[in-house]
Amino acid sequence: MVLVSPRNPLNMGAVARAMANFGFKRLSVVAPFAPVWREARSAVGAPDLLTNALESASLAEAVAHCTLVVGTGTLTYRKPEQLVVALPHLAPLLREELDRGGHIALVFGSEKHGLTREDLSYCHLLVEIPTDPEQPSMNLGQAAAVCLYELAARLPEAEAGPLSRSQPAATSEALELLAGLVEETMNAAGYSPPAMQPANDHDLRLLLRRLNLSAHDTRRILGVFRRILWRLKRARATGKQSG
């Protein structure tokens, strides 16, 4: 489980407690608000989970080893670009990923804003807790408890669901490597003006996650783009020499 930029030590404690209640062990914290984070993890009686939590500077780093990144949050005011799954239907999808040997991250945003648009671009799918439209926004500790309860109760007996991959999926890290290479290739080919680059990066990350690439396919595509990039660079060098 990954917490992005949490600010409230009570919430961090509540999340850690819910994880312990439902038997989840690995907590990663991304860019926590430093003084609060120190306070929360060094508090007397802080759960081991909090003391042993991994700290990362970025979400990309925290989920590098994961093959399925699931974002959470209220989607009432957003138009998500990924598949959105209601929490009661999530277990079969995760079951399939686990059966294939994949690693899953469940990502929660900060109490105030939830996951940012950039955070969401690292997610393969989004999960939504079905809440009352009049009061959709949940407290972080309660949302975590509800998600972890559902997975603890239903993952063990879930039947593998409708995701279509049958080979081990690419890790987030491999997808980021590929995204970087494709981007470099696009630049080398003069695909778009520099001002467009951040928007292109974002769309590219989402596209690569929608493709459900296997680890094997990702390696193959990396090879293709390395070759293309090499050619583009050589052509430019040759062009310069001959020009």
Add this chain to the structure above:
Amino acid sequence: MVLVSPRNPLNMGAVARAMANFGFKRLSVVAPFAPVWREARSAVGAPDLLTNALESASLAEAVAHCTLVVGTGTLTYRKPEQLVVALPHLAPLLREELDRGGHIALVFGSEKHGLTREDLSYCHLLVEIPTDPEQPSMNLGQAAAVCLYELAARLPEAEAGPLSRSQPAATSEALELLAGLVEETMNAAGYSPPAMQPANDHDLRLLLRRLNLSAHDTRRILGVFRRILWRLKRARATGKQSG
């Protein structure tokens, strides 16, 4: 939903918020710690649910109109006398009760001790959230969120389950009336010494809930005991006269 003797205003707020998130409207509070309760319900921005919550002096009063009273809590250190249902299997039982026109109460105990033995004697069944044996005890606000999520997500589509009643069930109030009458009858018949009475009352309450009496049967049994009691009293009066 019924909260018995809550002491922490943050928890009361968290419970009210979870109820609003999942579309539950009626909150009853039994014997709250008065200063804290005043503070929680009059806080700026307190949810309507808290401001409008019903207050009762006893659990019996709070669930008087209910036909199915479901107790919650960690049962690790108790040996419950009722049917215990794991939360993921609760919805079908409640569905059946609702389809029959029954009223259900979900009862949470105080943060510190959970439901007392006496509280539990008013419950028809107990629900258990499946938690890790190493950290079984949940925070009240999180436990409420998990229970309400499960019911909101699964009650609408649940198929009526394995409870066997097909007629409207007796309300808690009717069962209490019957218990009182049976007790009076036992006394009139000299069934047991006065010192045994509290233990007998407790067992009697549980027995009456195990029987799954319909409203109709309860009225019939009340009639039978009223007649018996009248006879016993008359016999005693006659005995005294003749003695």
